[in-house]
Amino acid sequence: xxxxxxxxxxxxxxxxxxxxxxxxxxxxxxxxxxxxxxxxxxxxxxxxxxxxxxxxxxxxxxxxxxxxxxxxxxxxxxxxxxxxxxxxxxxxxxxxxxxxxxxxxxxxxxxxxxxxxxxxxxxxxxxxxxxxxxxxxxxxxxxxxxxxxxxxxxxxxxxxxxxxxxxxxxxxxxxxxxxxxxxxxxxxxxxxxxxxxxxxxxxxxx
Numbered sequence: 001x002x003x004x005x006x007x008x009x010x011x012x013x014x015x016x017x018x019x020x021x022x023x024x025x026x027x028x029x030x031x032x033x034x035x036x037x038x039x040x041x042x043x044x045x046x047x048x049x050x051x052x053x054x055x056x057x058x059x060x061x062x063x064x065x066x067x068x069x070x071x072x073x074x075x076x077x078x079x080x081x082x083x084x085x086x087x088x089x090x091x092x093x094x095x096x097x098x099x100x101x102x103x104x105x106x107x108x109x110x111x112x113x114x115x116x117x118x119x120x121x122x123x124x125x126x127x128x129x130x131x132x133x134x135x136x137x138x139x140x141x142x143x144x145x146x147x148x149x150x151x152x153x154x155x156x157x158x159x160x161x162x163x164x165x166x167x168x169x170x171x172x173x174x175x176x177x178x179x180x181x182x183x184x185x186x187x188x189x190x191x192x193x194x195x196x197x198x199x200x201x202x203x204x205x206x
Contacts, residue, residue: 063091064088064091064092064185065091065092065185065186065188065189067088067091068084068085068088068091068092068189068192069188069189069192071084071087071088072084072085072192072193072196073196075196075200077200078197078200078201081193081196081197081200082099082115082116082197083115085097085099085115085167085193086098086099086115088189089169089170092154092169092177092182092185092186092189093171093173093176093177094154094169094170094171094176094177095150095170095171095172096145096150096169096170097115097167097168097169097170098115098116098117098144098145098167098168098170099115099116099117099158099165099166099167099168100116100117100118100119100123100124100144100165100166100167100168101116101117101118101119101163101164101165101166102118102119102120102121102122102123102124102163102164102165103118103119103120103121104121104163117144117145117146119143119144119166123143123144123164123166124157124164124165124166125164127140127143127144127155127166128155128156128157128166132157133156133157133187133190134154134155134156134157134183134186134187134190135154135155136152136153136154136177136178136183137152137153137154137155138151138152138153138174139151139153140153140155141153141170144166144168144170145168145170149172150170150171150172151171151172151173151174151176152170152171152173152174152175152176152177152178153168153169153170153171153177154168154169154177154183154186155167155168155169156168156186156187156190157190158190158193158194158197159194159198160194160197160198160201160203161198161201161203167189167190167193167194169186
């Protein structure tokens with residue numbers, strides 16, 4: 001190190017000199033620089049690990065979407081399509097999935113499948129809004145699942161005819177479905193489910 005140049009450069013010196021010296025007023029530059037580098041290294045490692053965790057989580061979700069969509073394609077009936085949708089919950093980090101449809105006359109046959117729940121008229125609009133396609137919620141399990149305890153919910157509107165419907169995932173953990181990538185992947189699966197149901201109920205494309 002060029003000591004004369006360092007001594008003449010007050011700005012550079014201020015970056016290197018710590019805020020306080022030891023009890024004797026002596027500053028150990030080597031120790032200070034090593035500790036500074038150590039702290040920066042730890043911060044970089046923490047950032048790297050956080051980014052790796054996000055990337056790994058995104059990969060798992062994408063794989064789950066692919067598998068779940070393939071299961072929908074393999075479905076040979078409306079009941080099998082609903083079963084594939086409800087069975088997909090663990091792939092998305094959820095504890096349970098359910099297909100909700102607003103109550104109306106003549107739905108007895110459609111709602112006889114496991115995983116299908118009747119909900120009160122107006123519920124879909126209340127959950128996702130009049131024009132919304134999806135919503136990430138922190139409550140509402142009793143309304144959509146018939147029980148409490150779910151701390152994270154992801155609900156997506158399904159356009160499958162005249163009756164408003166939702167595909168809903170519930171998790172007992174907080175903030176399970178937070179993040180744009182997660183919401184986008186789940187929304188994609190909801191759109192695939194929507195098309196599968198329309199196909200099996202012989203409904204026109206929308």
